[in-house]
Amino acid sequence: MSTFYITTAIDYVNGQPHLGHAYEKVLADAIARRHRQQGHATYFLTGTDEHGQKIARAAAAAGKAPQAFVDEISKTFVNAWQVLDVKYDQFFRTTDRRHELAVQELFRRLNDATTPKTGRPALYQDSYEGLYCEGCEGFKTEKDLDEQGLCPEHKVKPKEIKESNFFFRLSEYDEALLKHTEAHPDFIQPDYRRTEVVNVIKSGLRDVAVSRPNLEWGIPLPDEIEGVGGHVVYVWPDALLNYLSALGWPERKYSLWWLAKQGEAGGPGAARQDEFQHLDGQGRPGAAWAGTREAYVTNAFHLIGKDISRFHCALWPAMLLAAGVPLPRQVFVHGFVNFRGERLSKSLGNVVDPVQVAQQFGADALRFFLLDSIPTGRDGEFSYEQFVEHVNTHLANKFGNLASRTVTLVHKYFGGLSPAEWAPEAFAEPAAREGLAAVIAAATTAAVETPRAWDELRLNEALDAVWTVIERANEFTDRAKPWESGKDPERRAELGTTLSALLEVLRLAAVWTWPAMPTRCEALWTMLGQPGSPADVRGEDAMPRFGALPPRPLGPSQILFPRIDLKQVVSATS
């Protein structure tokens, strides 16, 4: 059995969750559910990023202690993911005490490490003199500013600061990173994102400041590091490490999820040995380890937005190399969800409240829209018009309606017991016979294409393949006309075959789309009288079995996906 460790970016708690946050979590949840459905041991991590000057200021402005403030905002994220049926295994917060200890251990390791290129210390102290925008929590150069010398994003004049910082010598990890991306072409996906990152690395990486002096709301550097006077960890090392600290790193138990697939050569047992054999007696990495050997690749999968790809594809693996931790298997970069052509930002963030949409129209409707209408990895577009049209067409009219009409007919003509008849040759009409053949052909194709598309993270194509089957099934229904054959006792075999085929299409659709729409697919499962849950259907049971299913009493016909009236949306959002 293989294992799968999936993470999302952790969200900065400086505002309410918006549709962009929701998209990433829904995408991760669907991928995680797909793995669980296949029987893989799966661990899904998400959470919130809670340190920083900006948070401290926002808390002060709200008249609250920072911890109380982040507790409150963090809860809104937890609540949002609950509403959206995002079923994570852990919701991690960077204010967790375990995280603080882990970050400090990371700094001890960085402090001991040397770069693969020149053997110089990976961590060094230097003074920085320049401009700093408090809004961005970032350092600025003159060229980053607009004509008036203001930060273009926050429209404020950056402060001139002079301070001593610790720097991570990222500039000397370029060769190691390029070597790794070359040896592991899947490390950064989609391909064009890898190309971008490789270009960034080739054009030269700059060392990054990893600490700030005299800040309150952050993790203090460990005492052992000399010359530390009130330094706290700065942004990225703090945020990125959550992927490890949430698993218990630096304790060994982290390897359960971070390291290899069970049962594979070099699986967890071997991997653990392999990873720790370079440690000295104090559990520190050997200084020369980083970059000197083939980096061990783990089974960790990071899902992130395109805005933070360089931190995950360059800084993060470089820090792991320095700390002597095996690298994640893949970073998958997804796009943004635009609203009427504009990026969702803080100012636009309130335009679409994912929680409100999910509560009003169903989490599965929103999940389906995001996963089906956005080609995975690319940017997408949300508008209420598109949402309503897409959901009505695909879910209400095609999928839901097929379920309603089929189950109703089974109740009407077979007393609610799914028919066992299977006689494809019984159809007098060639059109009906061909229609059935088209249904079976589409299902056979989808049985191959849907799992492949799920595996390759083309979720929209996985769903499209299922909808092809649903469309063939609706066509077949109109050709076979079960409402006519139902009135003629001599056409009983034909009627039974028709409904049996349609029920099988619905069963397959419930299984194949469950990771995207768990709640509604489970409702359909009940309607079909199937035992258990589509969550657990895999292998042969997830393949087409036309004419080979035992009769079962069906549940009552119900409306799975109500049609949405655009007017409702308008009144709800105005």
Place this chain on the structure above:
RNA sequence: GCCAGGGUAGCUCAGUGGUAGAGCAGGGGACUCAUAAGCCCUUGGUCGGGAGUUCAACUCUCCCCCCUGGCACCA
């Protein structure tokens, strides 16, 4: 300026040499099991512009224009 990807029906997009496709939207029709859904038929495009290769180009080559993303630079 450099790198990558695009510009095909009102909208979103598929289509790597042989007389232009899908879905949605629009129009018409037959039916009625069903969520007035579904089904059948249908309007609609000088395939960004120009030149070239070829018997033949949306598809190959060159030039230009525009868009998106990334990087760099100037102010």
